[in-house]
Amino acid sequence: MHIGNVGDFNAQFADGSPAVRRAGGHYACLAAFYSPDPRILVLPRQVEEFWVRELSHVLEWQDIAVYGGVAGEDGGVVEALRSRPALLERIRRSGLPVITWGRTPESERLLAGTRPTAGPRAGPGSGTGTDPEPDGLGQALSVTRRYESKAAAHRLFRTLAPAHPGIMVPAQERVTSRRRAARALAARAAAGAATVVKAEYGVGGYGTTVVTPRQVAEAGGARALVKRSVRGAVLIEEYVQGSGPLRNLTFDAVVDDGGAVHPVGVGVMDIDGTSYQGVTVGPGAVPDAPAGVAERFTAAVGRALAAEGYRGWYDVDFVMDRAGRLAPVEINLRLTGPAVAFMVQARLARLQGGRPLVRTLDRLPLGARLPAAALADHLGEVSRRCRSLGVTLLPTVVTAAFEPHPYVGVALAARAPGALDAAEAVVRSANDALGRMFMDAGVSSGPSFGAAPRRTRRPRRRRS
Structure with missing residues (x-):
C-alpha cells in the first residue's frame, strides 16, 4: 500500500512552505x-483513469485500487486521512505493508500498527521502527530528522571519509549572522572561488544556491548579496570544481528491519543548477570504479544510520571533482527520485528479463496547458514514437499539466543508452511542438488549451 505523502515530508524541512x-x-x-x-x-491529487490504465498495462499490475484527490492543493495527505475514517480503516485492516515517501510525526502516529515487517526492497514505511524515544516519536523518525540536516550529514561524512580512498569532503561552516556570511563569501570571491550556500534543511535543491565571484560583483558586493538573499543561519560550503557526464552521482540503499544494509544501485543525476530533474540507472550508466567508491561509502553511511536506529530506504548524493574523487553532499532518508527508476527497472526485469537502463525525467516542460483527455492523447502518441525506437515510456507525473507553467514526468526504459537519448529527444521535441502549435494558431490562453509562457530552454543534458 503506497501513500503519497511527499508534500507532508518535504514541508517539515522547508518551513512548511505552501509552494513546497x-x-x-x-x-x-x-x-x-x-x-x-x-x-x-x-494520492493527494485526483489522477485520471488513462494514467492508471497505461501503467497497469505495461507493468502488468493487477487489481490496483487508486484513491486520488484525498487532499487539497496545499493540504497534507495524513491530515486528510483523518477525515476519511473508512479509508483509514481499510489501510489499517488490509494486512499490506504500508509504504510512505518518508516519515513524518503525523504519519508515524496515524499509521502506528500498520507497518508489517517487509523485506529489503520495501520503502521507508516498512518495518516497525517505532521504538519510543523521549520525544515520543520513534527511533527511525528521530534519525531521519537528525540526518536530513546537511550539517549533521557533513559531520558524519567527515567521520567516515578517512577510511574511504576516493572520497573527499568539502569544507563547511555554519554561520549564524549576515555579517559572517558576507565575510565568508567575500573572502572566497576574492580568491576566485565559488561558494555553495545551503539552508540546513532542504529537499530537491530547495534552499541551496551556488554563488560565483561574478554574482558577488554584480550584486554590489557580498554584503549586498547577503542582505537580499540570506535569512537566518546558513551553511557556507566549499564548491567542488568538476564537470563531465559523471558530475552528479547518487547511490541508493536500504536498511532492513534487522539493521543490515542492502545496496540497491548507482545512478547519474540530471541536475539543473541545484535542482534535481531526474536520473539514469542501469548497466554501464556509471563505470565500475566510481560506482564502487560510492557503494562502499554509502554502505558505511547506512551502517552508521542503522546503529542509531534508522530503518528504510536512503541515498547519498555525490559530486565528482576534477581528479575523479567523490564528494558526498547530502543524505536523503526516505524514498528518492532514483528509487522510482530502480523500482521500474526491477519490474521490467521481472517481466522481460535482463536489467534495462532506465531514465526518469521528472519535470519536462509542456508547451501548453493540457486537460486530461488531451494529455492522454499527447502521451499516447509520444509513447508510440518511443516504442518505434525500442524504448518503453511510462508517464510518472501527470497532475501538473494544467499548472500555469505546465510540466509532465516520464520514465524511459531501453537496452541501449543511445535509444534513451533518442527517446528523450522525441519527448522534449513533442512537448516543445505543443507551444509552437498553439502560438501558430494564435491561441494565447484559455480555459483549456493555453500556450505556456516561452522560457529559455536550459542546456541539453550531458550524456551519461
Whole structure:
C-alpha cells in the first residue's frame, strides 16, 4: 500500500512552505512506483483513469485500487486521512505493508500498527521502527530528522571519509549572522572561488544556491548579496570544481528491519543548477570504479544510520571533482527520485528479463496547458514514437499539466543508452511542438488549451 505523502515530508524541512507542499502534491504521483507491484495507492491529487490504465498495462499490475484527490492543493495527505475514517480503516485492516515517501510525526502516529515487517526492497514505511524515544516519536523518525540536516550529514561524512580512498569532503561552516556570511563569501570571491550556500534543511535543491565571484560583483558586493538573499543561519560550503557526464552521482540503499544494509544501485543525476530533474540507472550508466567508491561509502553511511536506529530506504548524493574523487553532499532518508527508476527497472526485469537502463525525467516542460483527455492523447502518441525506437515510456507525473507553467514526468526504459537519448529527444521535441502549435494558431490562453509562457530552454543534458 503506497501513500503519497511527499508534500507532508518535504514541508517539515522547508518551513512548511505552501509552494513546497504544492509541488510535493504533484511529485506524489511517484507513489505509484514505491514498490514494483502495488495494490492500493493513496494520492493527494485526483489522477485520471488513462494514467492508471497505461501503467497497469505495461507493468502488468493487477487489481490496483487508486484513491486520488484525498487532499487539497496545499493540504497534507495524513491530515486528510483523518477525515476519511473508512479509508483509514481499510489501510489499517488490509494486512499490506504500508509504504510512505518518508516519515513524518503525523504519519508515524496515524499509521502506528500498520507497518508489517517487509523485506529489503520495501520503502521507508516498512518495518516497525517505532521504538519510543523521549520525544515520543520513534527511533527511525528521530534519525531521519537528525540526518536530513546537511550539517549533521557533513559531520558524519567527515567521520567516515578517512577510511574511504576516493572520497573527499568539502569544507563547511555554519554561520549564524549576515555579517559572517558576507565575510565568508567575500573572502572566497576574492580568491576566485565559488561558494555553495545551503539552508540546513532542504529537499530537491530547495534552499541551496551556488554563488560565483561574478554574482558577488554584480550584486554590489557580498554584503549586498547577503542582505537580499540570506535569512537566518546558513551553511557556507566549499564548491567542488568538476564537470563531465559523471558530475552528479547518487547511490541508493536500504536498511532492513534487522539493521543490515542492502545496496540497491548507482545512478547519474540530471541536475539543473541545484535542482534535481531526474536520473539514469542501469548497466554501464556509471563505470565500475566510481560506482564502487560510492557503494562502499554509502554502505558505511547506512551502517552508521542503522546503529542509531534508522530503518528504510536512503541515498547519498555525490559530486565528482576534477581528479575523479567523490564528494558526498547530502543524505536523503526516505524514498528518492532514483528509487522510482530502480523500482521500474526491477519490474521490467521481472517481466522481460535482463536489467534495462532506465531514465526518469521528472519535470519536462509542456508547451501548453493540457486537460486530461488531451494529455492522454499527447502521451499516447509520444509513447508510440518511443516504442518505434525500442524504448518503453511510462508517464510518472501527470497532475501538473494544467499548472500555469505546465510540466509532465516520464520514465524511459531501453537496452541501449543511445535509444534513451533518442527517446528523450522525441519527448522534449513533442512537448516543445505543443507551444509552437498553439502560438501558430494564435491561441494565447484559455480555459483549456493555453500556450505556456516561452522560457529559455536550459542546456541539453550531458550524456551519461
